[in-house]
Amino acid sequence: MTEPGQIADRTQADGGHPTHALPAMREEVVEAELLEDEDALPALRPPTTTAARYVIDKHTVLAPGELPATTADQPRYSEADFRISEQTAERRTRAGTANTRVNRGSVAKAFHAWCEQEGRIAVPCTTATFTEYGTHLMAQGHKATTIEAYMSHVMAVQPRGDRPDPSIFRENLSTYRGENPRANRVRRALPLQLPHVVAMAAACDERTGIGMRDAALLVLGYRFLARRIEVADLLIEDLTISQSSVTVYLPKDKTHQDEDQEIVLHDHPDLRLLPRLHAWLGYLHTLGVTRGPLFRALTKKGTLASRHHATARGHALSGNAVNEIVKQRFRQAALDSRGLPVSSRGLRAGGATDLAEAKVRGRDLNAAGRWTENSRIPEAVYVRPARDRAFDPFAAVRLSQTAD
Numbered sequence: 276m277t278e279p280g281q282i283a284d285r286t287q288a289d290g291g292h293p294t295h296a297l298p299a300m301r302e303e304v305v306e307a308e309l310l311e312d313e314d315a316l317p318a319l320r321p322p323t324t325t326a327a328r329y330v331i332d333k334h335t336v337l338a339p340g341e342l343p344a345t346t347a348d349q350p351r352y353s354e355a356d357f358r359i360s361e362q363t364a365e366r367r368t369r370a371g372t373a374n375t376r377v378n379r380g381s382v383a384k385a386f387h388a389w390c391e392q393e394g395r396i397a398v399p400c401t402t403a404t405f406t407e408y409g410t411h412l413m414a415q416g417h418k419a420t421t422i423e424a425y426m427s428h429v430m431a432v433q434p435r436g437d438r439p440d441p442s443i444f445r446e447n448l449s450t451y452r453g454e455n456p457r458a459n460r461v462r463r464a465l466p467l468q469l470p471h472v473v474a475m476a477a478a479c480d481e482r483t484g485i486g487m488r489d490a491a492l493l494v495l496g497y498r499f500l501a502r503r504i505e506v507a508d509l510l511i512e513d514l515t516i517s518q519s520s521v522t523v524y525l526p527k528d529k530t531h532q533d534e535d536q537e538i539v540l541h542d543h544p545d546l547r548l549l550p551r552l553h554a555w556l557g558y559l560h561t562l563g564v565t566r567g568p569l570f571r572a573l574t575k576k577g578t579l580a581s582r583h584h585a586t587a588r589g590h591a592l593s594g595n596a597v598n599e600i601v602k603q604r605f606r607q608a609a610l611d612s613r614g615l616p617v618s619s620r621g622l623r624a625g626g627a628t629d630l631a632e633a634k635v636r637g638r639d640l641n642a643a644g645r646w647t648e649n650s651r652i653p654e655a656v657y658v659r660p661a662r663d664r665a666f667d668p669f670a671a672v673r674l675s676q677t678a679d
Contacts, residue, residue: 382428398433405429405439409447419452420461463656465615467625471605472497473545478607481551484558484577489600491555492570494546496597496622499523499538500644503597503619509569511556521552530647538645572596594619627653631661 327347335343359367386408390397395404408429412422426448430438467475476493480486496506505528515522520541527535542549562579564571568591572580579590592600598619605617627644631653635643640653 379428379431382425383432386429386432399437400429400433400439402439402443405441406443406447409444413447413451416455419448419455422448422451462616464618464620464624465612466628467497467601467605467617467621468629469497469545469625471608471610471625472622474608474610475601475604476546476551478604481554484562484573485575487551487555487558488570488573489604491551492597492600493604493622494543494548494551495540496601496619497626498540498543498546498548500623500626502529502623504594506619507570507592507594507597511559511564511566511569514552514556514569516549516552519549521549525645528645530645530650536645568592570597624657627657628661631657632665 327345329343329345330349331343337343387397389395389408389411390400390404393407395401395407397404400408405426409422409426412425417425426441426444430441433439465471472493476490479490479493481490492506495501496503499505505525509523513524515524520539523538523540525531525536525538527533540548558577559565559571564579568589570592571590572592574580601619601622602617605612623644627640630640630643636658638648640658641648641650644653646652
């Protein structure tokens, strides 16, 4: 008979030597580990010889008659197994988009500052610290979506194998959403529709290099339904211009991370996309630029800006620079924002809004903005508002009706 919680001794088929019984699992669970806490890496100090023991935890599954692995079965790692190259380490620092890295860094700094003020450890932080920081952000009155994004960045800087439990924070955030419904309202950027874009491009002095650049950037961003980083990342060699259209090669976008695309943009008489692209490319050629970033920083005199202290983007404009160009040209065109924020996001929103008002629907609209085929975003954000503006269900209601 075996004691409850034990696996009976077995006799090995080859020599008849008994194996050791598995210790009662209800009494002790031995976690899987390669090294004792006091042991150094094998390459630095040879491990001491100890009796082999079973390596089991709560996830161990044993078939009838099967014994678990022992510490003697574990591989003997050397220091080389834990090292990564300089190239891998450098690439690791560039993981994610540039905007994500910047945002994560600023959030991490704020979190570290709060932890220092509260006398808490930031990395690795405890579940209580993580939860309390979420409460701190709620007390500041941030939107629930903003808090969720901040806490995601805080979690990302924690060691993968030692991260806090976010379940209490999520429950608290759910309650916060219910208590602050108006704080969760999303204020979308003003859609920069065709009349806006035409006026903004007209505000550019296209006799100058900066004017040619900005006019081309505006009409391409609108016609391409582009995100600002997509405009900033374009290379000259990504464009193939024909007599009536320009084909844009896009290696990836937000919804097509592993799929490159070639998008054909036909010319438009109000936008004059092709003439403006030709003018800007011709100007770049006079500066000796025939390859590389399409939209670049220029001095007031129209020469290439010095990039001796450039960031990883080199000669290319940043997404923030694209955003500032849009805001500046909107102000110069003396347009009415109707109290809504103006940003480069409006170029994409304006193109989608114009398409929705022109009754472009379904897959055609999704394809134009490069949303996924079954995305409901265009329908909810652009089509329904356009339909609501065009149709008044009370239009047929009158105070008095003529009798038949």
